[in-house]
Amino acid sequence: MKPPMHKEYASRRRRLLQQLGKQALAIIPTAPTRLRNNDVEHPFRPDSDFFYLTGFTEPEAIALLLTGKRPNFILFCRERDPKLERWNGLRAGLEGARKLSGADQVFAIEEFEQRLPQLLEGRRRLYYAIGSHALLDRLLPQGIRRLQGKGRGGAQVPESLHNLDLPLHEMRLIKSPAEIELMRQAASISAQAHAQLMRWLRPGMMEYQLAARFEHECQQQGARRQAYPAIVAGGANACILHYTDNDCPLRAGDLVLVDAGGEYQGYAADITRTFPVNGRFSPEQRALYELVLQAQQAAIEQVRPGNPCNAPHEAAVQVLCRGLVKLGLLKGPASRQLKRGGHKRFFMHRTGHWLGLDVHDLGSYQQGDDWRCLEAGMVLTVEPALYIDADDKKVDKRWRGIGIRIEDDVLVTAEGHQILSQEAPKQVDEIESWMAQGQVLKA
Ligand SMILES: [Mn+2]
Structure with a gap:
C-alpha cells in the first residue's frame, strides 16, 4: 500500500470523533497475524476499519481516538528491532509510524497493557467491538478493574460501552x-x-x-x-x-x-x-x-x-x-x-x-x-x-x-x-x- 494521504485520514478521524460524544475513547486494533502451518504465517492484511482510519499497514498495532482533548490520536505499534528486521523485513518504528500515520503520540505495543488504565481514566464512553480481538478482550476489563482499584479517590471509569461499527461503517459506505x-x-x-x-x-x-x-x-x-x-x-x-x-x-x-x-x-x-x-x-x-x-x-x-x-x-x-x-x-x-x-x-x-x-x-x-x-x-x-x-x-x-x-x-x-x-x-x-x-x- 502507498504512503498514506495524511489529510484524508485525518479528516476521517475528525468526522468519526464528532459523532462519538464527550469524553469518548475508541479503540481500534489492526488484524492479528494468523499461522498457516507450523511457523509460516498467512500474508498479513491490516483490518479494514483500522486501515481506513490510520493508513498504517503493519501488524501488531492499536489505534486510540479520544474526543475533546489533545492528543486525540494515539498509536501503539512495533518498535524497530535490527535483529528481527534482518529476518522478517523492515518496521516503521515509533518515529516512522508517527510520520506515516500522523499520530499525535506513538508508543511501543508492549506498553499498551501498562498504559491502558491511564488512557481509560476520565473517559465516559468506550467504543470497542467486543469479541473481535482476543488480547483486547482480556486487557480491557483488566484495565478498567485496575483503574477502579485506584479509584476510591474518584477516578472516572468508562460508564458505557458502545459499538463503533455503526458510525464507522456508515462513513465507509x-x-x-x-x-x-x-x-x-x-x-x-x-x-x-x-x-x-x-x-x-x-x-x-x-x-x-x-x-x-x-x-x-x-x-x-x-x-x-x-x-x-x-x-x-x-x-x-x-x-x-x-x-x-x-x-x-x-x-x-x-x-x-x-x-x-x-x-x-x-x-x-x-x-x-x-x-x-x-x-x-x-x-x-x-x-x-x-x-x-x-x-x-x-x-x-x-x-x-x-x-x-x-x-x-x-x-x-x-x-x-x-x-x-x-x-x-x-x-x-x-x-x-x-x-x-x-x-x-x-x-x-x-x-x-x-x-x-x-x-x-x-x-x-x-x-x-x-x-x-x-x-x-x-x-x-x-x-x-x-x-x-x-x-x-x-x-x-x-x-x-x-x-x-x-x-x-x-x-x-x-x-x-x-x-x-x-x-x-x-x-x-x-x-x-x-x-x-x-x-x-x-x-
Ligand atoms: Mn459479488
Whole structure:
C-alpha cells in the first residue's frame, strides 16, 4: 500500500470523533497475524476499519481516538528491532509510524497493557467491538478493574460501552473522491484482467490456470493482492455459488464462470464474467446469457440516488421471471411466479452488495423496516445470475448444467451511476469476436 494521504485520514478521524460524544475513547486494533502451518504465517492484511482510519499497514498495532482533548490520536505499534528486521523485513518504528500515520503520540505495543488504565481514566464512553480481538478482550476489563482499584479517590471509569461499527461503517459506505479514485483503479485493473483471460483461454486448460493468470494480470498492474479467492467454474461447477476448488479441466462446449477481483491499495473489485470455453455460445447458453444480461441492464438502470437499494434486485427478478416463463423453464403467468418467488429455484442470491475495502463491504441495507436509499458515493455490485442444476429433472435436458452470472461494480453518482468495470466485454457478440481475436493470435 502507498504512503498514506495524511489529510484524508485525518479528516476521517475528525468526522468519526464528532459523532462519538464527550469524553469518548475508541479503540481500534489492526488484524492479528494468523499461522498457516507450523511457523509460516498467512500474508498479513491490516483490518479494514483500522486501515481506513490510520493508513498504517503493519501488524501488531492499536489505534486510540479520544474526543475533546489533545492528543486525540494515539498509536501503539512495533518498535524497530535490527535483529528481527534482518529476518522478517523492515518496521516503521515509533518515529516512522508517527510520520506515516500522523499520530499525535506513538508508543511501543508492549506498553499498551501498562498504559491502558491511564488512557481509560476520565473517559465516559468506550467504543470497542467486543469479541473481535482476543488480547483486547482480556486487557480491557483488566484495565478498567485496575483503574477502579485506584479509584476510591474518584477516578472516572468508562460508564458505557458502545459499538463503533455503526458510525464507522456508515462513513465507509459513502466513498470520498480519493476512495473513488482507488476503486476505479481496482475495477479497471480487474476488468482488463478478465478481458485478457477471455483471449488467453483454450479448451483443456485447468480452472486454476485461469485463476493464476488473473492474479498475474492484476499484479502486473499493481493490484498486489486478490480481494477474495477467485472462482473459476467450468460447466456445471458454475452452479456452486462459492466454488473455489478450481481443479477441473475446461471443456469445449461448456461455459466458464470467472468471479475474480484484484485489491488495489486496499480496495476491492468484484467482477464476474461467463464465457464459452471454445469462444462460441451454444443456442441454449446464448438464450440464458442474454436473459441474465438483460436482467443486469435493467438492474443497473435502477442505480441512482434516491432509489431504494433493493430496486436493482427487484428489476432483475422481474426480467428473469418473464424470461424464464418465455423459455419454458417456469410455468406462466410470470406475475404469479414473481409473487411466489419462482425464480429462486434458479437464482437464489441477491443482486448485489456494497463494495469497498471489504468485498462484502460494511454498512446497513435497511433503515428501520425500509430499504435504505442509494446516495452518491456508494459503490455496489450488480450481479444477477441463473443456475440450472445438472440434475434438475424438471427442466428440459438441454438447459441442465448451465450456470451464468454477470457482475459489475457500479458507483452511484449525483446524476445516476457509472459502471467502473466496463473494460471487461459482456455483450455476446463482443465476447465472441474478442475471443476469436485471441484464437487468431494463438494460431
Ligand atoms: Mn459479488
